Amino acid sequence: MSASKPQRSGEVRIKHSLNKKEEEFVARRRNTVLQCLQKFNIHCSQDKVPNIALLGSGGGQRAMVGLLGSLVELDKAGLLDCILYLSGVSGSTWCMASLYKEPDWSTKLETVKDKIIKRLSGEGVNWTDILAKLKKYYYGKDFFSLTDVWAVAFVTSFVKEVCKYIQNIL
Incomplete structure (x- = not known):
């Protein structure tokens, strides 16, 4: 690890x-x-x-x-x-x-x-970075579901923190 x-x-x-x-x-x-x-x-x-x-x-x-x-x-x-x-x-x-x-x-x-x-009320999420991180996340897992994609694509438009979240799990 x-x-x-x-x-x-x-x-x-x-x-x-x-x-x-x-x-x-x-x-x-x-x-x-x-x-x-x-x-x-x-x-x-x-x-x-x-x-x-x-x-x-x-x-x-x-x-x-x-x-x-x-x-x-x-x-x-x-x-x-x-x-x-x-x-x-x-x-x-x-x-x-x-x-x-x-x-x-x-x-x-x-x-x-x-x-x-x-x-x-701040700046939105950078989708290029999100897609790159999702790709990296996908290749590191045995199981990757539509829920993972949904969480990143939909939730980030509201909470605007996926970059920090994904950085923590990678």
């Missing part, structure tokens, strides 16, 4: 519980949720903190912008820290990927929002 490629594991974890680091994160997040709920005079004990989740919808760029807008409004209302879990499908995961690039995204939401808006 070359030094430039990230090392990947072929193992799949099948368990009915979170791993240790996820458990630690959820425990810390429960404290944050508890404090936020107490600000709104919603009292519960540490072991009875409700599992409040926000699920972003699918729908491409509309879902991406919709989830970002919902998070911004929850933040303005002081409710963002009441959310224990954030989940999404399809287009909303494009927003989530941008959020997770910033480790403390919930405390720096305005900065993350500005970066997403700048990227979405």
